[in-house]
Amino acid sequence: MEQDATTAIEALGQTETSVIPETAETNDIAAAFATLGAELKGILRLPVEERGNTEPHQHDTERQGADLTERIAQLAAELAAVRATAEKARAECAALAERLAAIAEARRPWWRRLMG
Numbered sequence: 001m002e003q004d005a006t007t008a009i010e011a012l013g014q015t016e017t018s019v020i021p022e023t024a025e026t027n028d029i030a031a032a033f034a035t036l037g038a039e040l041k042g043i044l045r046l047p048v049e050e051r052g053n054t055e056p057h058q059h060d061t062e063r064q065g066a067d068l069t070e071r072i073a074q075l076a077a078e079l080a081a082v083r084a085t086a087e088k089a090r091a092e093c094a095a096l097a098e099r100l101a102a103i104a105e106a107r108r109p110w111w112r113r114l115m116g
Contacts, residue, residue, distance in 0.1 A: 105113075
């Protein structure tokens with residue numbers, strides 16, 4: 001297939017290097033296509049390769065990391081508070097169960113207490 005392309009180019013009387021000369025126009029066209037591709041990716045919400053300065057992105061990432069660390073600490077404190085409340089509720093339920101058992105024992109008829 002490569003030979004067919006070379007034969008076709010030679011049949012036209014041109015060399016392979018002269019088919020697409022490197023000029024300012026081709027560079028401008030390549031830049032325009034790259035820009036158009038980036039815009040299209042933005043419209044389609046596809047990731048766009050950015051070759052520019054990545055420092056703002058690093059700052060944003062660091063800020064997000066700090067925010068997440070702060071949020072994790074806040075959630076850990078909330079979790080500790082909920083666990084303490086749950087433990088207190090368990091202790092109260094256990095105390096209530098003991099009291100109910102004592103009340104039930106006191107209300108049993110005397111002859112059932114003798115039987116066991």
